[in-house]
Amino acid sequence: MIKLIVDEKEIETEEGRSVLQACLENGIFIPNLCFIKTRQQPHASCRLCFVEIEGFDRPVTSCTEKVREGLVVRTDTPPVRRLQRMAFKLLMSGHPCEAKVCPVKGGCQLIRTAKYLKVGLNPKPLEFLEREVEEEVDLTFFTYYPFRCVLCGKCVYVCREKNEHNLLTFAQRGFDTVIGFFGDIDPTDLPCHTCLACATICPTGALIPKPELTREAKSNP
Amino acid sequence: MSEQKAKKRFAPIQSESKHRMEEQKRESIPTIFLVMSTCGLASGAAETKQAFEEALSEKSIAARIVPVGCIGHCYAEPLVIIDHPTAGFPPICYYQINADRARILVRSYLEGGDPVLKYVLGAMEENDLIPAVMDFPRFSLEQRLVMEHCGLIDPDDIHQYIARGGYSGLVKALDSDPEEVINLIEESGLRGRGGAGFPSGRKWRIARTAEGDGKFVICNGDEGDPGAYMDRTILESNPHQLLEGLAICAHAVGANQSIVYVRAEYPLAVKAIQKAIKSAKELSLLGPSILGTSFSLEVSVFQGSGAFVCGEETALIQSIEGKRGMPQHRPPFPVEKGLWGRPTVVNNVKTLSAVPPIMVRGAEWFRTIGTERSPGTAIFSVVGNVKHPGLVEIAMGTSLRTLIFDVCGGIPNKKEFKAVQIGGPSGGCLPASFLDTPIDFDSLTQAGAMMGSGGMVVMDEDSCMVDVSRYFLDFTQKESCGKCTFCRMGTKHLLNILQRITKGEGRDGDLELLETLSKDIKDGSLCGLGKTAPNPVLTSLKYFREEYEAHINEKRCPALKCRALTAFYIDLEKCARGCEVCVGCCPVDAIFTTKGRKKAIDQELCVKCGECRVACPPEYDAVFKVSPPELAPVIERPPEDIKEKK
Ligand SMILES: Cc1cc2nc3c(=O)[nH]c(=O)nc-3n(C[C@H](O)[C@H](O)[C@H](O)COP(=O)(O)O)c2cc1C
Ligand code: SF4
Ligand code: SF4
Ligand code: FES
Numbered sequence: 001m002i003k004l005i006v007d008e009k010e011i012e013t014e015e016g017r018s019v020l021q022a023c024l025e026n027g028i029f030i031p032n033l034c035f036i037k038t039r040q041q042p043h044a045s046c047r048l049c050f051v052e053i054e055g056f057d058r059p060v061t062s063c064t065e066k067v068r069e070g071l072v073v074r075t076d077t078p079p080v081r082r083l084q085r086m087a088f089k090l091l092m093s094g095h096p097c098e099a100k101v102c103p104v105k106g107g108c109q110l111i112r113t114a115k116y117l118k119v120g121l122n123p124k125p126l127e128f129l130e131r132e133v134e135e136e137v138d139l140t141f142f143t144y145y146p147f148r149c150v151l152c153g154k155c156v157y158v159c160r161e162k163n164e165h166n167l168l169t170f171a172q173r174g175f176d177t178v179i180g181f182f183g184d185i186d187p188t189d190l191p192c193h194t195c196l197a198c199a200t201i202c203p204t205g206a207l208i209p210k211p212e213l214t215r216e217a218k219s220n221p
Numbered sequence: 222m223s224e225q226k227a228k229k230r231f232a233p234i235q236s237e238s239k240h241r242m243e244e245q246k247r248e249s250i251p252t253i254f255l256v257m258s259t260c261g262l263a264s265g266a267a268e269t270k271q272a273f274e275e276a277l278s279e280k281s282i283a284a285r286i287v288p289v290g291c292i293g294h295c296y297a298e299p300l301v302i303i304d305h306p307t308a309g310f311p312p313i314c315y316y317q318i319n320a321d322r323a324r325i326l327v328r329s330y331l332e333g334g335d336p337v338l339k340y341v342l343g344a345m346e347e348n349d350l351i352p353a354v355m356d357f358p359r360f361s362l363e364q365r366l367v368m369e370h371c372g373l374i375d376p377d378d379i380h381q382y383i384a385r386g387g388y389s390g391l392v393k394a395l396d397s398d399p400e401e402v403i404n405l406i407e408e409s410g411l412r413g414r415g416g417a418g419f420p421s422g423r424k425w426r427i428a429r430t431a432e433g434d435g436k437f438v439i440c441n442g443d444e445g446d447p448g449a450y451m452d453r454t455i456l457e458s459n460p461h462q463l464l465e466g467l468a469i470c471a472h473a474v475g476a477n478q479s480i481v482y483v484r485a486e487y488p489l490a491v492k493a494i495q496k497a498i499k500s501a502k503e504l505s506l507l508g509p510s511i512l513g514t515s516f517s518l519e520v521s522v523f524q525g526s527g528a529f530v531c532g533e534e535t536a537l538i539q540s541i542e543g544k545r546g547m548p549q550h551r552p553p554f555p556v557e558k559g560l561w562g563r564p565t566v567v568n569n570v571k572t573l574s575a576v577p578p579i580m581v582r583g584a585e586w587f588r589t590i591g592t593e594r595s596p597g598t599a600i601f602s603v604v605g606n607v608k609h610p611g612l613v614e615i616a617m618g619t620s621l622r623t624l625i626f627d628v629c630g631g632i633p634n635k636k637e638f639k640a641v642q643i644g645g646p647s648g649g650c651l652p653a654s655f656l657d658t659p660i661d662f663d664s665l666t667q668a669g670a671m672m673g674s675g676g677m678v679v680m681d682e683d684s685c686m687v688d689v690s691r692y693f694l695d696f697t698q699k700e701s702c703g704k705c706t707f708c709r710m711g712t713k714h715l716l717n718i719l720q721r722i723t724k725g726e727g728r729d730g731d732l733e734l735l736e737t738l739s740k741d742i743k744d745g746s747l748c749g750l751g752k753t754a755p756n757p758v759l760t761s762l763k764y765f766r767e768e769y770e771a772h773i774n775e776k777r778c779p780a781l782k783c784r785a786l787t788a789f790y791i792d793l794e795k796c797a798r799g800c801e802v803c804v805g806c807c808p809v810d811a812i813f814t815t816k817g818r819k820k821a822i823d824q825e826l827c828v829k830c831g832e833c834r835v836a837c838p839p840e841y842d843a844v845f846k847v848s849p850p851e852l853a854p855v856i857e858r859p860p861e862d863i864k865e866k867k
Contacts, residue, residue, distance in 0.1 A: 044550040045705045047745050058744055064550045079744075086741040090710035125734060126714055151703065170545055170703070173528075175713045177703030
């Protein structure tokens with residue numbers, strides 16, 4: 001067991017854990033969108049999980065830092081909050097959804113993050129960024145909503161883990177990046193209707209199984 | 222380790238190479254060295270070559286044409302060196318030799334013995350007849366060790382490199398203990414030339430001690446900076462020095478596999494390196510049991526897709542593995558866990574090319590060049606508003622002033638120096654007050670710029686710093702891989718704000734937002750691209766803030782660059798009655814005749830191309846450019862003229 005100090009409280013955890021996982025398992029919340037605890041190499045793309053660790057001159061992402069004995073961590077310093085709020089505002093500048101119409105039961109991860117960071121769901125002071133993508137994209141078994149997607153990469157990862165083929169992937173690049181689907185395979189050959197791992201893990205409701213598919217999934221489990 | 226085994230095996234190869242060189246000298250027929258690298262070809266070297274060949278055969282003159290790589294004097298391309306041993310002159314360097322001039326040179330010099338002084342850049346050796354190029358600042362202030370042989374040898378002929386001492390560094394390394402080699406590189410203080418300046422010796426030591434077999438060495442030749450072409454030039458002009466460095470590195474760290482990563486847009490470089498690998502293998506300088514020792518090294522070439530971010534080492538490795546070129550969080554660093562999970566040294570082309578001379582001449586010698594903390598030389602491709610753009614290799618510690626004004630000839634057209642952007646698109650813009658900054662890793666970083674991989678853009682008084690920032694952000698924003706939030710979304714916001722400002726739509730709070738956003742992107746991004754992308758914005762905001770303010774508060778572009786903030790007008794006092802010169806050159810028919818039979822510009826139609834200003838005869842010089850546009854006097858188009866137009 002390893003002991004570390006988080007926000008002046010001592011917590012215990014196992015060797016090999018990331019600081020983020022150790023905190024989450026000890027009831028200390030750190031905002032995160034792209035973290036999957038079984039994932040060997042963290043994706044580290046959402047940039048929400050910043051903490052300050054003694055010995056580093058600036059905040060670091062807690063999902064990429066391994067725990068060490070005696071580590072002193074702070075999750076709520078002004079530099080940490082500054083970066084987290086900016087990361088959140090940046091995400092919201094491409095994510096026009098509103099809490100009232102959120103398709104995720106109980107509200108998506110972004111709503112919870114906003115509450116935790118005590119910021120609104122708007123991108124202010126940033127402007128909303130227009131993107132040349134469709135509102136809805138047909139991915140055979142799913143409807144993909146690019147404007148909801150925060151590109152956390154979780155769906156791509158779980159798909160690769162659960163299926164031999166990597167059906168989901170990042171498509172385009174830079175600001176135009178979206179989730180793509182190798183849709184030219186005969187749908188009947190695809191494991192999607194029994195899997196649904198991606199839609200389940202998506203933190204923002206950007207991948208919604210088509211209703212007929214859900215029914216099918218229910219009727220032959 | 223067998224005593225001097227490699228040296229013994231190498232001796233006959235070396236004498237063969239030297240013999241070939243002497244044979245050629247003995248023939249005493251003229252040799253024409255022609256720069257045939259990408260830069261030379263772009264300025265017409267292929268036509269020049271053909272003209273030489275035709276002229277020589279027409280006149281039945283025996284001469285040898287040797288295609289060589291680039292010597293870095295881009296302003297002088299196509300560049301030709303003629304060694305005419307029986308003419309009584311030393312080898313002479315000629316500049317801008319197009320096909321016509323090639324024929325003249327054959328007729329006058331090779332046939333007639335007259336060296337045609339008006340095309341001469343200088344002599345390649347000290348002599349009493351023609352000033353030697355070594356005495357020109359462009360040559361004398363340069364110090365070449367990485368590019369020592371570039372432009373002087375045929376890259377396709379391995380013997381030319383060997384005859385000049387090539388591969389003896391590898392031989393020495395093969396006969397030494399790898400540990401000693403690493404000590405030597407550590408003592409030399411060599412730092413990575415790929416941008417960050419990480420000590421190479423330390424990197425190699427980590428790789429050597431890292432657990433796991435199947436180690437790799439990768440030469441990073443991605444070179445994605447716009448306007449930078451140092452690595453391409455080295456690959457094209459002397460690929461063997463790089464391969465030699467690569468082999469020394471692999472031997473030192475215990476790797477038997479290596480990859481040269483070159484962007485696919487560099488077809489000539491790819492060909493040159495492939496050819497070089499083949500000829501090195503034939504002489505047992507690469508491949509299995511090199512020179513009879515127990516050390517084997519496979520070398521392959523990987524052609525990258527040419528995305529800027531693929532130059533980042535973790536993205537580069539992903540791309541070799543066939544994955545999307547997205548950077549990964551470090552640690553683990555590639556030296557611990559790199560290609561296919563194996564310890565991997567990633568070094569830049571220039572870093573590896575610096576190794577052979579260190580191996581031969583020693584760490585001590587290397588440290589006499591450059592500064593205490595940045596020994597050796599720096600290679601820059603200097604472009605923009607300088608008289609002599611091109612590739613230069615100078616000792617670290619040389620001041621920016623010396624580089625720009627002495628080596629590169631200063632600013633042309635009697636303009637003032639305004640700023641220099643160092644370190645590529647993610648470097649910084651430094652003003653005149655920084656001209657005495659020494660060029661080394663730490664001083665440049667301290668000034669807010671960085672060494673980067675050697676891109677340098679010099680700007681004169683006509684450059685608008687807001688527009689320059691916008692240009693660089695446009696590049697980095699497009700090159701962001703899109704993985705992490707700060708870089709993907711943040712650079713787009715920066716670009717949008719800068720675009721607004723250059724269009725005159727800047728508003729209160731923009732500068733503050735640019736600043737906070739820039740700082741957060743630097744601190745929050747995952748990889749070096751995002752961490753450095755805001756540098757041009759931050760430095761120009763720091764050193765040229767008043768220029769941003771003029772754009773926002775007065776809708777004025779002080780450099781008269783931003784189209785939306787400028788206007789052209791014709792001064793009626795100066796305009797010559799009846800002159801029509803400008804009318805025809807306007808692409809949108811915006812110029813009309815006033816009641817007084819002079820000319821005026823319809824501001825509604827004008828697209829601000831500036832053609833009229835160019836066309837207006839100098840004796841009238843009646844067209845003016847102003848900012849803000851309201852400064853242009855309003856001259857109504859006569860109503861009948863409007864009707865006519867319709
Ligand atoms: C966005 C980005 C682009 C890069 N491009 C290059 C490149 O084109 N060539 C290069 O050698 N290094 C490049 N680097 C640096 C590499 O990651 C790496 O540090 C370097 O190749 C190590 O070699 P060195 O130790 O010899 O400098 C880049 C880094 C970043 C963040
Ligand atoms: S679709 Fe959902 S899980 Fe996939 S990247 Fe987008 S937000 Fe993440
Ligand atoms: S900083 Fe930019 S280039 Fe680097 S991982 Fe993030 S999005 Fe990709
Ligand atoms: S959870 Fe660490 S960056 Fe997303």
